[in-house]
Amino acid sequence: MLTEPQKNFSETFIVWNDYINLVGALIPSNKGRASVRGTIRFKNGEKLSFSSKTDDCKILHQKLMSLCQFIAKLYGTYVIHRKGCVADSINEASFLLKKESPLLN
DSSP: OOOOOOEEEEEEEESSSSSSSEEEEEOOTTEEEEEEEEEEEEETTEEEEEEOEEEHHHHHEEEEEEHHHHHHHHHHEEEEEEEEEOOOHHHHHHHHHHHHHHHOO
């Protein structure tokens, strides 16, 4: 029996209010590994960026979620979490763009 290739999912984490704007992403690579990239902007205009080395996807997910929950609690807000499928090819990416195009108008 043939199995379908495993899909990769990117995850976006947002902590947002008048005092802090944090956007972080868990970006999959291959074989269950991923990396993290993100930015934080504070009310005073200061900006920071953060990133990680490629590591186990589950471990990075747990660390990023814990960090975002801690920061959200500190600033009296919530974590917004979104998980989306990452295209494996150009054709799949084109299909996903066509599928999402009504949202772009």
